[in-house]
Amino acid sequence: MQAQSLISYTYLNHETAYIGQPVQLTVSVYTNTWFTTGVDVGNIQVEGALTVYFRSVSNNKTFSGKSYSGVDFIYNLFPTKPGEITIPELTIHVESPKPGGYQGIKHVLKTKPKTLMVTDIPIGFDPNNWLVSSSLNISETWNTPLNNVKVGDVLQRTIVRSAGGTLSEFIPAQSWDSVPGVSIYPKRPKVETTKTKTYVSAKRTETVNYLFEKEGEVVLPKIEFVYWNYNTKKSYKKVIDSTVIQVAPNADLDMLATIKKQLEQEQEQAEVVEDKPFLIFGMSPKRFLLVLVLGLLALYIAIKLTVWLVKTTKKAYHNYIHSERYLFQKVLRSLKKKDVHDFYVRLNVWVLHLDLKEHHFDYFLKTFGTSDLKKSYHQLNVDLFEKATKQGIDYHSILAGLKASRKNYFNQQKADKTLTLDANWLNPID
Numbered sequence: 001m002q003a004q005s006l007i008s009y010t011y012l013n014h015e016t017a018y019i020g021q022p023v024q025l026t027v028s029v030y031t032n033t034w035f036t037t038g039v040d041v042g043n044i045q046v047e048g049a050l051t052v053y054f055r056s057v058s059n060n061k062t063f064s065g066k067s068y069s070g071v072d073f074i075y076n077l078f079p080t081k082p083g084e085i086t087i088p089e090l091t092i093h094v095e096s097p098k099p100g101g102y103q104g105i106k107h108v109l110k111t112k113p114k115t116l117m118v119t120d121i122p123i124g125f126d127p128n129n130w131l132v133s134s135s136l137n138i139s140e141t142w143n144t145p146l147n148n149v150k151v152g153d154v155l156q157r158t159i160v161r162s163a164g165g166t167l168s169e170f171i172p173a174q175s176w177d178s179v180p181g182v183s184i185y186p187k188r189p190k191v192e193t194t195k196t197k198t199y200v201s202a203k204r205t206e207t208v209n210y211l212f213e214k215e216g217e218v219v220l221p222k223i224e225f226v227y228w229n230y231n232t233k234k235s236y237k238k239v240i241d242s243t244v245i246q247v248a249p250n251a252d253l254d255m256l257a258t259i260k261k262q263l264e265q266e267q268e269q270a271e272v273v274e275d276k277p278f279l280i281f282g283m284s285p286k287r288f289l290l291v292l293v294l295g296l297l298a299l300y301i302a303i304k305l306t307v308w309l310v311k312t313t314k315k316a317y318h319n320y321i322h323s324e325r326y327l328f329q330k331v332l333r334s335l336k337k338k339d340v341h342d343f344y345v346r347l348n349v350w351v352l353h354l355d356l357k358e359h360h361f362d363y364f365l366k367t368f369g370t371s372d373l374k375k376s377y378h379q380l381n382v383d384l385f386e387k388a389t390k391q392g393i394d395y396h397s398i399l400a401g402l403k404a405s406r407k408n409y410f411n412q413q414k415a416d417k418t419l420t421l422d423a424n425w426l427n428p429i430d
Contacts, residue, residue: 004098005032008109016117020132020170021230022076030070031096036104041073048085050078055197082120131227134165151250158207168193168202181214185263215249335399368408373401
């Protein structure tokens with residue numbers, strides 16, 4: 001019979017890449033039969049790179065002339081630093097039957113580590129304006145026409161960059177050049193990454209407020225965006241031409257200081273929000289996770305302890321209400337209440353729990369009973385069954401006699417045990 005055979009490996013479509021360049025990582029798992037359960041590679045973590053999962057593809061391949069069926073898991077790696085990065089050994093759990101069988105057998109497969117050499121940003125390119133992408137589209141909008149601007153006006157400019165084949169983390173932030181006579185107040189940028197089963201793209205939207213403080217001609221310098229296309233292996237430049245704005249005078253300049261102060265406050269608030277760390281209930285995610293794990297552990301221990309306490313308490317209570325001491329207390333309580341009928345019932349139940357040769361009260365009375373108890377118990381029977389009266393019953397004497405007789409019983413039990421131990425000591429059993 002053909003033996004069970006499984007194959008697992010990883011493949012990179014590039015051996016070298018620039019920072020931010022997507023590298024396709026394929027994790028493949030194959031068997032010479034089939035998989036009885038789904039194969040889950042999980043979330044792959046690679047130090048020095050961001051990992052994005054795209055899709056899985058069922059496939060059939062031939063290895064050493066033999067047919068195998070399996071699945072390819074496709075990821076994209078985006079390097080974040082130069083140097084050599086390593087895709088670690090991956091552990092994959094699968095279930096696959098033997099040839100001719102049908103019941104899945106659990107297997108643990110391991111892939112070999114892979115290395116990728118990451119090249120730093122080429123000399124001559126601005127590190128703050130470096131982007132690796134398959135495409136770059138730029139759009140610019142203003143919130144108001146530029147042909148009727150006067151001193152004290154605030155114009156809002158929005159620039160949107162849409163890049164293909166990259167993540168929003170790699171689109172560099174826009175730097176705004178200073179302009180004489182104009183105060184510039186950037187707003188917090190908006191970023192977005194869109195992923196499909198075969199492609200990923202990103203968008204970065206940046207908005208800035210211009211406050212015009214002086215009349216005359218104002219020239220906003222041109223803005224250049226550079227990106228390196230990993231498909232064509234060439235760099236490209238996108239340019240937003242310079243903008244010329246004629247600023248008319250304004251007789252009402254009192255509001256200029258107020259507007260300027262308001263814009264400064266808005267920018268400060270935006271910076272505080274941006275710099276504020278992400279917190280969960282006032283804690284960092286790492287600390288929150290630690291507190292959550294400890295809390296769940298404490299809850300688990302509390303539940304287990306509560307279940308144990310309930311079981312232990314129930315068992316202890318069950319043992320107590322069936323113990324000799326508890327049953328004897330019931331006998332004494334019926335005497336104190338002068339309930340003769342209940343006394344007889346309780347008395348017989350109690351005697352059943354004693355270690356006696358004959359389980360009835362007459363035997364106990366004959367063997368361990370004091371003379372006072374024998375006398376008072378006999379008188380009790382005479383009063384009840386011969387005289388048919390309860391008037392002369394001495395409950396106090398019966399109660400005291402029972403206590404003393406019970407003590408005689410336990411003393412005898414102790415003496416019997418001691419005697420047994422002494423006999424064993426004198427006559428040890430090999």
